[in-house]
Amino acid sequence: MTGFGITDEDIKSFTTSNAGLCGIDTSRLSRFLLAQLTSAWKHRTINTFAVTDVIQQLEGRSPLPSMTAKPRQFKGDALRGLWKVHFFDARFLGRNILNEWSMFSSKSNKFEKLCARIAAEEEEAPSRVGWQGRLAHAFVMEGYRQRAAKQKLTGEWLIFGVHEQINIYLSICTHSNGPEQDREIYDALFALCGDEFPDVFAQQTG
Secondary structure, three states: OOOOOOOHHHHHHHHHHOHHHOOOOHHHEOHHHHHHHHHHHHHOOOOOHHHHHHHHHHOOOOOOOOOEOOOEEOOOOOOOOOEEEEEOOHHHHHHHHHHHOOOOOOOOOHHHHHHHHHHHHHHHOOOOOHHHHHHHHHHHHHHHHHHHHOOOEOOEEEEEEEEOOEEEEEEEEOOOOOHHHHHHHHHHHHHHHOOOOHHHHHHHHO
16 A cells, blocks of 8 residues: 555545445455545545546446446457446546547648637627637637537546456556557556456456
C-alpha cells in the first residue's frame, strides 16, 4: 500500500462509506482496484464516482444512460477474453472536445464549418461576448454535448473479467499503445489479481 499512500484502514473506510459502492458486492472488486480507488479518493486525483457509476451501470443498478461506448472485449491476443469500458472524468474533457471537432485530422473540415457558422451568426445577431466568446462556448459546450449524445466520451479503461456471467472488476488503466503494452498490462493484472480471481485468468489461458 505504500506506493498508493494509503493504509488498510483507508481502504476499509472507502469501501464501507463511499456511496458509489452502495449495493455493490465489493468482493468482486480486486484488492488492487480498491487500492486504486481509495488512493484516488484520498488524494483527489480522480473523481471515484466516474468509476463507480460505470460499475453501477454494468451491474444494472443505475437508471442513468451511459455517455461512453458500450463495454467490449479486447481483441488482441494478450488481453483476449477480458473486457474494457471507458470511464469519463473532467480531466478528459479537453481530449474529448478536440476529438469531437477532429482537430487532429487534416482531412476534416468540422472546425472550419463551425467557425463559418459562428461568423455568420455573429454577423446576423451580434452578441455581447463577440465572436470569440461565441466560438469558445460552441466549441466546448456543443462539442461535449454532441460527444456525449453519441456515447463517444472517452477517458481511461475499467478492465474487468466475466466468469459464469458475473463481472469481476480488476483495475483502472490507461489506454494501451499496442500489443507489447497489452502484454505488460496482462502480466501486471495476472501478478496483482491472478491469485484472487484465478477463474478469470484461467479463461484466458484455457
